[in-house]
Amino acid sequence: MAEIKLWLDSYEDIYSDFDSRHYLNRRISEDFLHELHTETKYLEQHAGDMILLLPREQRNEETEKIITNSLANYFRAQFLFHHDKCRHKLVRGVLFLIMGVGIMLLNSWIIYRSGESFTIIGLRVLLEPAGWFSLWAGLDFLLYDFAGLKKEETFYQELSEMHIHFQSS
DSSP: OEEEEEEOSSGGGGBOTTOOSOTTTOOBOHHHHHHHHHHHHTOSSOEEEEEEEEOGGGOOHHHHHHHHHHHHHHHHHHHHHHHHHHHHHHHHHHHHHHHHHHHHHHHHHHHHHSOOOHHHHHHHHHHHHHHHHHHHHHHHIIIIIHHHHHHHHHHHHHHHHSEEEEEEO
16 A cells, blocks of 8 residues: 655644644635645555654644544545535536436427427427537536546545554654
8 A cells, every 4th residue: 555645844734824723623724725635645555644744843643643544534524425415416417417318308309299389399499409408407417527426425535545654753
């Protein structure tokens, strides 16, 4: 298994500068998350450990336990959030696709079964664009947007499964 090693000047590098709460409640820094994204992107295999390197004089074992739990809880919560979001968006994309095909089939059936009257022409004007819109919206999501959501879900899944350790640099 591979490992991720990040060098920190202090524990504050993990958290947002604008959040002054205790380590258990603080927001994770965007810079820290960006570095994790960068590190995981270039790994050839799944990383089993995240090692955070600190100067020996900066280390505090009790603080490290709190931070390790805080990070693990954050990564787990983000994974669950992105997993639910990904599943919800997938279902929505598939429903749009099915709805588009259904509307187009309904439109075709109406045209086939009836003559050209004002009502039928009006229904065609309404149903054709609705069918195409729904079909393309579903396909657009499934072909383009879903990959990005799945990538974010996978990122947080990997982080939630890592063992977090502190070491002296």
